[in-house]
Amino acid sequence: MPGPVQQEMEKLLEEAFRPTKLEVINDSAKHHGHSGDDGSGESHFTVVIEATAFADKGRLERQRMVNRALGDIPGQRVHALAIHATAPTE
Template identity: 35%
Template sequence: MPDSNAPIQSAIEQKLADGFHAVHLAVENESHMHSVPPNSETHFKVTLVSDDFAGKNRVKRHQAIYNTLGSELQGGVHALALHLYTPEEWQARHEVSPASPQCLGGSKHDKA
């Protein structure tokens, strides 16, 4: 099960909280849903709601996150699912982030 006190997850949460005026911030470690060792911190889902995204398209929003999390993305983070909204967009979604798909495999240990 994911550990909310894990170092990489905590760093992501702190950097996003410091870097954006968040109305809502959720960082979920989804590594347990993938073919990785237990207690891994490789796959994350970020839901961030902020007025900082007003007037920015999806690419600009993602770039802002990548700039903030540069060291984590160059380190052990393999996948980062980003769900980035303005408060109005979030309210229109009924304050629900999309569910993540189940891993389809891809382990280097799988037989071809």
């Protein structure tokens, strides 16, 4: 079952982008004991998102859009976030 941070990330991304595909993957177990592992079990994530909002946007702008939608979660409540954002036509 997803933890509270993962659930919040999913909700924020759904609301911001209405994605055609969304996966929020908790990678924290792979980083247990490493830098940034706060013991919460929710320190490292990968977001795979497909949405029309990303059409005609470059990779960096897409990442910025996702980070803005997530507010204080990246860098504050989550140590590492990998983002794979695409448009439906890609």
